[in-house]
Amino acid sequence: MEFGFTPQDEEFRAEARAWLAAHAGDARDRRSWERALGKAGWIGLGWPEDGYGNRTATLTQQVAWAEEYARSAAPPRSGHIGENLLAPTLLAHGTDDQKARFLPPIAAGDELWCQGYSEPGAGSDLAGVRTAAAREPAGTHYRITGQKIWTSLAHEADWCFVLARTEPGSHRHHGLSLLLVPMDQPGRIEVRPIRQLTGTSEFNEVFFDGARARVEHVVGGEGGGWRVAMSLLGFERGVSTLAQQIGFAAELERVVRTAVETGTADDPVVRDLLVRQWAELRAMRWNALRTLGSTGDAGAPSVAKLLWAGWHQRLGELAMLARGAAATVGPVDWSPAAPYELDALQHLFLFSRADTIYGGSDQIQRTIIAERVLGLPREPKGAA
Template sequence: MDFSADAEDGLFREEARCWLAEHLGDEWVAGRDDPAVRRAWERELGSGGWIGIGWDRAYGSYGNRAASLTRQVVWGEEYARARAPERVGHIGENLLAPTLIAYGDAAQRERFLPPVARGAELWCQGYSEPGAGSDLAAVRTVAVRDGGVYRISGQKVWTSLAREADWCFVLARTDTDERRHRGLSFLLVPMDQPGRVEVRPIRQMSGTAEFNEVFFDGAVARAEHVVGGPGAGWRVAMGLLELERGVSTLTQQVAFAAELRDLADAAVATGAARDPVLRERLVRLWAELRVMRWNALRTLGPAAGDPGAASVAKLLWAGWHQRLGELAMRVRGAEAAAGPGEWSADAPYELDAAQRRFLFGRAETIYGGSDEIQRTIIAGRVLGLDGGRER
């Protein structure tokens, strides 16, 4: 796809750059790990009209900008280059909203899209379960119809941002007589249900707890908040997963490029760049990042909608980011094994950003669909092999 910018795109880039320079003050950067600050930043973005700029406006206007594909890329690039806080609203903006536009009804779109556009409501994703992670069709969470509501019982795991989220979209079995892909529904569930929804953080080896377990004990979802209708859950859930590509991937790659530049600078500063093997690995990472960009652009252009595109993108970036983290540890040598602070009983260890990135990166080839599952999807949807067929 041709992403050469015209004069108006250049003006849009300048507008984005100026807005970020004016609004991205030290308080946002210093508090980037504080949930309250991150939520406030979402509202700041919403008030500036920067949330949902890529949504299909055929279903209504929500007060924010409507941007072409090129300008969506421009905004994502400028946001990443400004090193603005990591988004806590991306699940609502980039997954839930496009799914409602594609599969929801008018009432659902009118209820849920405006709060996402304002940065007022945050979302999490209730897909994976113990024993039903990559094999999503094996979910055992059940939703039973009770008059005008569904009552949900079960457990979800690896739920990012569950502690911050106001709502969760949940894949649950509404027809217990059906098996596997049949009888599933996609429900919109409020998280503020004391005694019915419990969130337990999962502490990771990086010391952080982005992931959570979520327990539903008779949690209520309104019957009109079933997206696509009862029994359409598998179709809606798979459609949502196909949305995890394109512009967001290009934005991610800008952040990756900044990390790679930081690593190359560190290799020169420490003298590690004198090692020809290490230099070769740096160049290889640079070349692979270019391939990722070309692939992402391809999926936005004539190849848009290709089956397996999201799986190819996930395979490319997850392994790449792991290798970047590994090389960063090699550049630092023995120092990489020591934290920046002293050990204490209250804080067993402290890590810097590169160490956290390395440890967290071990999960990147697993979450969002493991590498094995991505290859199975490609085998079935792209190559037509038996190993990719749904069972």
């Protein structure tokens, strides 16, 4: 597509920058920040204007907002999953009642969501989910039993959209449904944080022990879960990819600055790697702009994921080269009684080790490109 910012887009960008500068420092916690964003109309810019409490923006204005947010000192978003994953899915597959019930609270920042997809035995192989949902005798609710893992922000979420098997005895992508499940069910839902290499716990295990979901809260109809789930994953890339690249650019700048300060930039190999990272980041941006707003390109999300995951992982490795020997030790004032602490570059290195796994592993992305774009023979079922 032809991509450029109009004078109206730049006015929108200036408004966004000014609002963020005036309000980002006022956030007391992530939930109150979501409500502040909702009150000012910054949630749901890409949705249609249809009475959900959001305001609309053009595609280029959505990019401008995302870029300014990434450049600001604003807190990390807790509402991303509801706004950018569930909401477009409801707009595409939900009933009018589902849209009326769930979209306004997302736009207001009042309800936060998490995604119940991956399981211990079904990570990238999403069709292997075993979490089951059975109708109660009265027929008004499902009871859900099973486990999800790597569930981002489940400890903060009010709701979870859960891919579960509603047809007993079904296999692979058959017999699945997407259910909207309230998280406030003591004794029926347990959330256990997963402590990572970085010392943080953004991800969680979620256990469902007879958790209830209303029958009218099945998105796309019973048995339509695979189609809806694949549609939802298509929304996972897009405008947010460009905002992500603003953060990547800031990290690269920090790595370059560190290499200069430590003297490792004098090494021609390190200099070559720094230049290569810069060039690849520019190529990623142009690829994202090229595919933004395009339709029918089944491989675009997979290509984008392959590009940024490998790039970010290599940046983490380069950060350790730039730091030199100091990269292997903790703070100077470390003591056994002190909390586990990492500096920004150590955190970058450790967290980026997972980039090529979460959100669809590199192997899965290459399989999608091979089968759905290049038309190569499908991988044999049960292959090692």
